[in-house]
Amino acid sequence: MPDRPQRGGWRQQEPEPKPFGKVVISKHAARRSLKAEDRPHDRFAPGAYTGKLDCFLRALTPIHVGSGIYELVNDDPVRGLITADGKVIVPGTSLKGAVRSIAEAISDSCLRIVRKEIENNLAAKAGPCKDLAQLCACCSIFGALGYQGRVSFNDARLSKGGVATHQIQSPYPPRDSARFYKDFQRRFNGRKFYFHGEPVAAQRGEPYQVITEDSELEFTVQFESLTADEFCLLMVAMGVLDDVAIKVGGGKQAMLGSVEIHLIRLEIQNTRESFTDFAAGVQVVEEEIVGFLLDKVGKANSLINEDALDELLKIWEYPSDRKAPTGMY
Numbered sequence: 182m183p184d185r186p187q188r189g190g191w192r193q194q195e196p197e198p199k200p201f202g203k204v205v206i207s208k209h210a211a212r213r214s215l216k217a218e219d220r221p222h223d224r225f226a227p228g229a230y231t232g233k234l235d236c237f238l239r240a241l242t243p244i245h246v247g248s249g250i251y252e253l254v255n256d257d258p259v260r261g262l263i264t265a266d267g268k269v270i271v272p273g274t275s276l277k278g279a280v281r282s283i284a285e286a287i288s289d290s291c292l293r294i295v296r297k298e299i300e301n302n303l304a305a306k307a308g309p310c311k312d313l314a315q316l317c318a319c320c321s322i323f324g325a326l327g328y329q330g331r332v333s334f335n336d337a338r339l340s341k342g343g344v345a346t347h348q349i350q351s352p353y354p355p356r357d358s359a360r361f362y363k364d365f366q367r368r369f370n371g372r373k374f375y376f377h378g379e380p381v382a383a384q385r386g387e388p389y390q391v392i393t394e395d396s397e398l399e400f401t402v403q404f405e406s407l408t409a410d411e412f413c414l415l416m417v418a419m420g421v422l423d424d425v426a427i428k429v430g431g432g433k434q435a436m437l438g439s440v441e442i443h444l445i446r447l448e449i450q451n452t453r454e455s456f457t458d459f460a461a462g463v464q465v466v467e468e469e470i471v472g473f474l475l476d477k478v479g480k481a482n483s484l485i486n487e488d489a490l491d492e493l494l495k496i497w498e499y500p501s502d503r504k505a506p507t508g509m510y
């Protein structure tokens with residue numbers, strides 16, 4: 182785009198480079214009817230993946246998942262982290278939300294919760310699913326209003342590392358339209374994903390409690406009756422099949438929240454055999470889990486929009502020496 186002279190004269194400041202990129206919402210949300218034989222809670226559906234995956238996430242940068250409460254650190258108020266039983270956690274809901282937004286963007290799924298104004302101004306028909314008999318891939322996997330979904334994440338607990346204070350430039354108040362991009366017709370046509378970068382502490386700003394870089398947190402993902410294609414989408418969205426660092430929590434514009442998910446143990450129930458003999462029906466994989474997954478479901482990529490995945494992989498180049506903006510962007 183050619184540079185045009187800025188209006189407003191000398192007082193107008195050049196905005197800083199934006200800390201996020203765009204994954205285009207190019208297609209209508211693909212919705213399928215759930216046929217009786219692959220209805221979600223039919224746990225013995227043939228060919229379905231049911232089981233659990235033990236994982237840990239490693240903080241590549243500090244992580245902040247805010248409790249909304251101020252804690253006192255050396256008598257100064259700082260924005261606190263979520264805890265459970267006095268221990269710092271990354272809630273399963275945050276993990277699921279982060280993985281779901283990735284899965285949505287790369288699978289032409291619907292835009293879940295949006296205001297009418299956004300829904301009416303979408304460049305593609307990708308508004309929220311409303312009919313349980315016609316769900317997009319992500320509503321069908323992760324759940325929709327009145328339907329629980331077939332994947333759950335438990336809270337990630339700190340197994341290594343600790344907590345510190347990190348000063349970040351105060352973010353703008355969150356608006357749901359801020360999650361999207363508009364095209365030249367002012368229609369919403371893309372989802373924002375924040376870049377990875379170097380979370381340099383701001384000189385002036387607000388102190389946030391963070392889980393420190395290099396910390397590790399363990400969690401388990403449970404899944405029920407996923408098809409190979411759904412399982413593939415889940416694994417790609419968690420970044421494990423392509424070795425991608427994803428982002429979780431708050432302060433993303435300040436380059437916080439970059440994490441890498443590692444697999445510890447995979448347990449799959451062989452649903453057919455488990456009818457008769459439970460012990461024989463469980464397959465446990467503890468080594469080369471990624472290789473095992475690539476072999477089993479790596480090619481089952483029918484739900485993945487490769488263009489959208491490519492866009493996201495470009496945005497999530499890692500490592501990256503991008504800096505957080507310190508002013509308007």
Ligand SMILES: [Zn+2]
Pocket residue numbers: 290291292309310316317318319320321
């Ligand atoms: Zn949906």
